[in-house]
Amino acid sequence: MQGRSSLRLATIEDALIRQGTLRLRDAAALCGVSEMTIRRDVTTHAGPIRLLGGCLILNQPAMPSPYDLNEQQSTHHQAKRKLCARVASVIEEGDTLFIDCGTTLMPLISELDVFAELTVVTYALNVANAIARLPRVRLVLLGGLYYASSQSFGSDTMSDAIQRLGINKALISAAGVDMQRGVSCFHFHEVGPKQAAMKAAQRRLLVVDASKFNVVRPAYFATLDDFDVVVTDEPRLGDWLPCGQGPAPELVLL
Structure with missing residues (x-):
């Protein structure tokens, strides 16, 4: 519901x-x-x-500043590229990856061409278009109503579809991370697929650059404790963890 x-x-x-x-x-x-x-x-x-x-x-x-995918693509690009290079180092042959929408994880796509057997599940059109150019990577695109502002899809059956997939690693980005108010994104239609992928995955990785910390966006979807690994370039995060009642995630700090 x-x-x-x-x-x-x-x-x-x-x-x-x-x-x-x-x-x-x-x-x-x-x-x-x-x-x-x-x-x-x-x-x-x-x-x-x-x-x-x-x-x-x-x-x-x-209201936060309106989300503009093209603008976000050029924002903190070097930081995103370094974060994605670190994420690529934990990906293994045969993995099924969930990659959510936005621009943070886009630099990861160029790192995936070295794999002979890989599956990517996404609801983001920009991610799907980039994956489709990699001949050895199998693509599962989740459809529904298209939201142009984030180049992504949403539907009330998407979460069920994700639960039926064998996802090894859920790679999740965020537009805001706050120690009290949790991890959030711009759009409500992103909440369902993010949460479903985190529930289905064997390993949950939050990939977020320092500019997203101490920021709250409209759509809450998780706490830091819900992740197994946080990959970031925010040096203060090590002092803030653990942040809740559960075990603290592993911190990968660049």
């Missing part, structure tokens, strides 16, 4: 970005659920959507 709620919020957020406001009954019709369900979704998620009277709006003061 949490995945469906996140997907409904992503659909509503997309509509609000286009038109500014949305009546509660129209949002319910758009998502095919009752007004009470939409009201519960909004009030139980700490995101940018607010219910004001009978209308939904975006809470502009709390």
Whole structure:
């Protein structure tokens, strides 16, 4: 149910970005659920959507800067390249990798051509296009409704599809990491596939550069304790761990 709620919020957020406001009954019709369900979704998620009277709006003061994939591609590129080179060193022949959306893990793609047997599972179009150019890497592209802002797909059946796959390593990026408020991303439709991949995988790796720390984005999806390994160039993270009740993840610090 949490995945469906996140997907409904992503659909509503997309509509609000286009038109500014949305009546509660129209949002319910758009998502095919009752007004009470939409009201519960909004009030139980700490995101940018607010219910004001009978209308939904975006809470502009709390909104992060709009996510621009092209802009993110050039941001902290050298740091991302070094992080991905470290991640590539733990990948083994025969692995099935989950690679999520965004730009952090894109430099990893060029490192995968050396493998003779590898499978990549993704819901990101930019990742899929790059993987498709590698003849020895098998691609599993998860489809659904396309979100142009992040070049990725979302659906209420995607989490179930991920659970049926034998994923060895889930490679997860994030737009925000905060010691109290956890690991977060920009878009609600990313929550379901990230969480499903982390649940299905034998090993969970968070790959995040220093610019993402002490940042909170709208869509929470994990705590640092949910990962087995954190690959980062943030030197202070070693002082912050452990951060919760579970065992602390292994820290790979560049």
